Amino acid sequence: xxxxxxxxxxxxxxxxxxxAIKNITLAEEHLHDHFPGFPIMPGSxxxxxxxxxxxxxxxxxxxxxHVVILAKVPKIEFHSWATPGDTxxxxxxxxxxxxxxxxxxxxxxxxxxxxxxxxxxxAHVDPASTGAAQIDxxxxxxxxxxxxxxxxGKAGSGxx
Amino acid sequence: xxxxxxxLDKVRDTLVDALGVDxxxxxxxxxxxxxxxxxxxxxxxxxxxxxxxxxxxxxxGELFPENFSAADATLVAxxxxxxxxxxxxxxxxxxxxxxxxxxxxxxENIPELFTVNxxxxxxxxxxxx
Numbered sequence: 001x002x003x004x005x006x007x008x009x010x011x012x013x014x015x016x017x018x019x020a021i022k023n024i025t026l027a028e029e030h031l032h033d034h035f036p037g038f039p040i041m042p043g044s045x046x047x048x049x050x051x052x053x054x055x056x057x058x059x060x061x062x063x064x065x066h067v068v069i070l071a072k073v074p075k076i077e078f079h080s081w082a083t084p085g086d087t088x089x090x091x092x093x094x095x096x097x098x099x100x101x102x103x104x105x106x107x108x109x110x111x112x113x114x115x116x117x118x119x120x121x122x123a124h125v126d127p128a129s130t131g132a133a134q135i136d137x138x139x140x141x142x143x144x145x146x147x148x149x150x151x152x153g154k155a156g157s158g159x160x
Numbered sequence: 161x162x163x164x165x166x167x168l169d170k171v172r173d174t175l176v177d178a179l180g181v182d183x184x185x186x187x188x189x190x191x192x193x194x195x196x197x198x199x200x201x202x203x204x205x206x207x208x209x210x211x212x213x214x215x216x217x218x219x220x221g222e223l224f225p226e227n228f229s230a231a232d233a234t235l236v237a238x239x240x241x242x243x244x245x246x247x248x249x250x251x252x253x254x255x256x257x258x259x260x261x262x263x264x265x266x267x268e269n270i271p272e273l274f275t276v277n278x279x280x281x282x283x284x285x286x287x288x289x
Contacts, residue, residue, distance in 0.1 A: 071201040071204070072201045072202070074177065074178060074205055075177075095208065095212070096212075098220070100220055121201065123201055
């Protein structure tokens with residue numbers, strides 16, 4: 001399963017900030033249940049999209065040497081909603097990046113309309129601190145594998 | 161150099177944001193875990209916020225020491241912190257009330273050292289240096 005809730009990075013400034021977009025479509029099964037007759041992007045998935053945008057930013061600072069996990073969401077506020085056809089722009093600003101973990105501040109917008117804002121704290125789980133001999137990176141989300149999203153756009157616009 | 165009251169005010173704001181507690185719960189004597197409900201990850205969040213709010217750097221383990229008993233087996237015996245362990249705590253946490261802890265030095269009481277006052281002591285010293 002590919003748990004990727006961002007479609008493309010449009011800005012990526014190492015150690016500083018990143019912007020990613022997510023196009024919402026009715027092809028996403030869950031929107032038909034959330035809610036019948038009123039399809040809106042679930043807040044939890046917007047949080048995931050913001051966490052992925054910010055999690056890559058943090059992982060990249062340490063060259064993906066740590067396993068980055070979402071540890072805490074001290075703040076999340078929803079101001080509006082987003083529907084199929086909308087493009088959500090997730091902006092993440094790196095506030096802290098240390099050996100133990102990091103923190104980002106994020107917003108989700110449709111155009112200029114603020115949809116959500118969040119603070120997200122990440123922790124680093126290292127094999128030494130958990131006692132586990134080896135951690136399978138494949139089980140985690142915020143890894144260099146997620147950087148395949150950065151390849152989107154390399155295919156070009158499709159124009160001639 | 162902020163006064164002790166000014167430091168306490170900012171620490172209170174920090175803990176209200178990090179732990180979602182009410183202002184009046186954050187008394188100097190309040191214990192972060194037992195009284196304010198802090199869990200392990202909250203300590204990281206608190207350090208981030210204090211650094212930002214006080215514009216200072218707090219290296220890992222300086223405010224909240226980690227893995228105290230794991231580092232040296234002679235610091236703990238039979239579920240209690242040994243004499244040597246108490247001395248180690250005094251060295252590592254000059255900002256904490258180790259005297260009170262020493263009266264009943266059970267390992268499970270170590271989190272009791274982490275109080276609002278302890279953070280204020282730490283910052284007062286840090287900002288003065």
